[in-house]
Amino acid sequence: MAVQDSDIDKLVDLITERVRGRLGTSLPVVQAVDRGDCGAGENEDCSSCGACVIRRPWSVRAIEAAGASRIGAPGGMGKPETGFASMIDHTLLKPEAVRDDIVHLCEEARKYHFASVCVNSTWVGLAKSLLAGSDVMVCCVVGFPLGAMSPGSKAYEARDAVRHGAQEIDMVMNIGAMKSRDYETVFEDICKVVKASSPAGVKVILECSSLTDEEKVIGCSLSKLAGAAFVKTSTGFAKGGATVEDVSLMRRVVGNDIGVKASGGVRTPEDASRMTEAGANRIGASASIAIATGKDSGKATGY
Numbered sequence: 001m002a003v004q005d006s007d008i009d010k011l012v013d014l015i016t017e018r019v020r021g022r023l024g025t026s027l028p029v030v031q032a033v034d035r036g037d038c039g040a041g042e043n044e045d046c047s048s049c050g051a052c053v054i055r056r057p058w059s060v061r062a063i064e065a066a067g068a069s070r071i072g073a074p075g076g077m078g079k080p081e082t083g084f085a086s087m088i089d090h091t092l093l094k095p096e097a098v099r100d101d102i103v104h105l106c107e108e109a110r111k112y113h114f115a116s117v118c119v120n121s122t123w124v125g126l127a128k129s130l131l132a133g134s135d136v137m138v139c140c141v142v143g144f145p146l147g148a149m150s151p152g153s154k155a156y157e158a159r160d161a162v163r164h165g166a167q168e169i170d171m172v173m174n175i176g177a178m179k180s181r182d183y184e185t186v187f188e189d190i191c192k193v194v195k196a197s198s199p200a201g202v203k204v205i206l207e208c209s210s211l212t213d214e215e216k217v218i219g220c221s222l223s224k225l226a227g228a229a230f231v232k233t234s235t236g237f238a239k240g241g242a243t244v245e246d247v248s249l250m251r252r253v254v255g256n257d258i259g260v261k262a263s264g265g266v267r268t269p270e271d272a273s274r275m276t277e278a279g280a281n282r283i284g285a286s287a288s289i290a291i292a293t294g295k296d297s298g299k300a301t302g303y
């Protein structure tokens with residue numbers, strides 16, 4: 001049964017109260033952290049504060065969406081680029097991808113100034129070296145694509161990816177635990193990855209096509225409580241991808257506190273527009289060039 005708009009706030013409050021009751025004192029209080037002055041040099045890419053107008057323009061758009069009418073930045077920083085490019089995680093997660101595919105992916109990301117390249121952990125070091133000096137981050141998937149690994153295994157994988165240069169982590173939620181109503185495991189899973197990934201931000205992939213609306217709300221609530229930076233719709237490997245309805249629901253649950261990433265089946269500028277209008281501030285795609293330019297590149301790198 002679909003969750004009605006008028007019930008969202010009550011449902012989130014109820015879920016939070018019940019989760020706090022079941023988890024007791026183990027539930028952390030997530031607070032904003034003053035990260036101090038930016039230590040990135042002029043030719044370095046940003047991996048920490050998340051508030052740079054040029055290196056992270058999608059963060060600026062999220063701030064604008066929350067109601068800001070003006071953004072402050074150091075002199076000489078210029079303006080963030082327009083369009084979808086800076087919101088896109090340029091993605092290649094096919095197991096048969098070879099080195100040349102990753103090189104091509106990174107070249108495209110540099111050219112179009114995508115937010116990141118999203119790759120499997122075996123390619124993190126290569127992607128980091130290819131993107132050095134650019135404004136493109138390296139994003140790595142963890143517990144992908146099933147999410148059924150133990151919390152410790154995911155945490156180790158995340159820590160290793162960050163050590164090799166990942167600046168963002170996309171982890172798959174423990175879907176079986178969620179559907180078993182084992183919220184302790186779901187929450188521990190996310191918390192351990194968030195802690196192991198620091199200072200990299202974590203996106204929690206819910207795999208919405210496998211969940212009920214209530215489970216989506218619970219997953220978003222737990223992700224937010226655990227300190228995730230984003231919630232994400234899909235892996236792209238399951239039976240369904242991003243939908244406007246799911247993105248809208250996720251945004252209503254998390255508010256403007258964290259990001260929402262629409263991933264899976266977003267292939268055109270029109271698709272991207274629908275997702276951003278529903279509340280997404282990041283897009284995961286393989287048809288990134290077509291989305292950014294409105295023209296078919298002739299090659300979708302694929303999930």
